Amino acid sequence: MATYQYRCAECGPFDVRRPIGEARPEEPCDGCGHRSRRVFTSPMLTRTPAALAQALRAQEAGAYEPRVVGEVPAARRGPAPSADPRHALLPKP
Numbered sequence: 001m002a003t004y005q006y007r008c009a010e011c012g013p014f015d016v017r018r019p020i021g022e023a024r025p026e027e028p029c030d031g032c033g034h035r036s037r038r039v040f041t042s043p044m045l046t047r048t049p050a051a052l053a054q055a056l057r058a059q060e061a062g063a064y065e066p067r068v069v070g071e072v073p074a075a076r077r078g079p080a081p082s083a084d085p086r087h088a089l090l091p092k093p
């Protein structure tokens, strides 16, 4: 379904919902019943939300040019090694 806009000379603009491609050049006004001409407006296209668009661009770029890192990111590094020499003698996991 699509929403088509018409303008009544007496009552002003009003909307009519019909299947896509089945808009009539004139429709009777909801308020007074006069024949009203269709008004051509820009289509109501919804934009992709910014966060989703960024994720889609990153996904597409990663498919062709995966990012290569040279070191572990700071957020994923473990705690700094201990300065106490006795800790070096402990068994390793």
Ligand SMILES: [Zn+2]
Pocket (backbone or CB within 6 Å): 008, 009, 010, 011, 012, 029, 030, 031, 032, 033, 034
């Ligand atoms: Zn009217």
